[in-house]
Amino acid sequence: MSIQNIIDTFIEIITLDLIRYIWGTLSISFLLILLSKQLIKRKIQKNYPTKHQRKFEILHSFNSTIVFSVLGTAFIFVYGTPASVIASEQSISVYAFILQVIALAITHDTYFYWTHRAIHHKKIYKYTHTVHHKSRTPTPFTSYSFSLPEAFIQALFFTIALQFVPMHVEALIVYLNILMVRNAVGHSGFELYPNWWLNSPLKFITPVTHHDIHHDRFKYNFGLHFNWWDKICKTEAPYYEARFYEATNQYTIQTAASNITSKL
Numbered sequence: 001m002s003i004q005n006i007i008d009t010f011i012e013i014i015t016l017d018l019i020r021y022i023w024g025t026l027s028i029s030f031l032l033i034l035l036s037k038q039l040i041k042r043k044i045q046k047n048y049p050t051k052h053q054r055k056f057e058i059l060h061s062f063n064s065t066i067v068f069s070v071l072g073t074a075f076i077f078v079y080g081t082p083a084s085v086i087a088s089e090q091s092i093s094v095y096a097f098i099l100q101v102i103a104l105a106i107t108h109d110t111y112f113y114w115t116h117r118a119i120h121h122k123k124i125y126k127y128t129h130t131v132h133h134k135s136r137t138p139t140p141f142t143s144y145s146f147s148l149p150e151a152f153i154q155a156l157f158f159t160i161a162l163q164f165v166p167m168h169v170e171a172l173i174v175y176l177n178i179l180m181v182r183n184a185v186g187h188s189g190f191e192l193y194p195n196w197w198l199n200s201p202l203k204f205i206t207p208v209t210h211h212d213i214h215h216d217r218f219k220y221n222f223g224l225h226f227n228w229w230d231k232i233c234k235t236e237a238p239y240y241e242a243r244f245y246e247a248t249n250q251y252t253i254q255t256a257a258s259n260i261t262s263k264l
């Protein structure tokens with residue numbers, strides 16, 4: 001790989017990362033502004049983020065894209081394009097395509113949960129995860145707001161996983177975009193999922209309230225897409241469902257009781 005190839009690869013990766021971040025965060029922010037009147041009752045926390053916070057998040061998100069791109073370029077330089085990334089010219093059935101996206105989401109969720117638990121350890125928290133938690137009331141721009149070490153940990157998942165999870169390159173692109181939208185929605189601060197979500201078979205996919213509680217209270221809800229690991233490891237906030245019902249204006253006596261418990 002020549003120097004020119006390395007530069008080209010870096011520019012290609014960082015351009016895609018930046019485009020994804022910009023369109024993901026701006027489209028969700030635009031949606032929040034557009035629906036602000038309807039969404040006012042769906043605000044999860046009482047506080048609002050400041051302008052200074054948004055600037056901080058955007059700055060750190062740009063730094064994160066540099067780390068993602070440096071790591072991606074270095075990986076391709078050392079190992080070449082991962083063997084498991086199947087070239088887009090090869091045809092793939094719709095079922096196989098969907099299966100690949102789901103397999104990557106499950107693998108990523110597991111990696112995220114355990115690395116997230118690790119960076120909350122008091123000995124490494126201040127070196128890795130404080131930047132992300134500066135945003136106690138998150139915004140879509142919080143999505144990539146990481147310290148450099150945390151950005152490295154986040155990007156490392158893809159360099160490892162793509163060695164083992166067979167992935168059509170277009171399935172990878174679809175997953176990365178789903179991830180971006182879920183991140184921007186998950187940090188929006190408003191419960192955008194429908195009222196019936198937690199009473200449906202889809203309840204294992206976490207709505208906005210799940211990660212919002214993590215930003216608010218730090219010690220609960222470490223999962224990314226799903227709540228399986230939080231349930232297994234008993235790290236799900238006991239008042240999570242009550243907070244969801246409150247944010248979706250389905251407040252009940254049970255919700256009130258759970259909220260009192262959450263404040264103890």
Ligand SMILES: [Zn+2]
Pocket residue numbers: 132138142187211215
């Ligand atoms: Zn977050």
Ligand SMILES: [Zn+2]
Pocket residue numbers: 116120129133214218
């Ligand atoms: Zn955290």
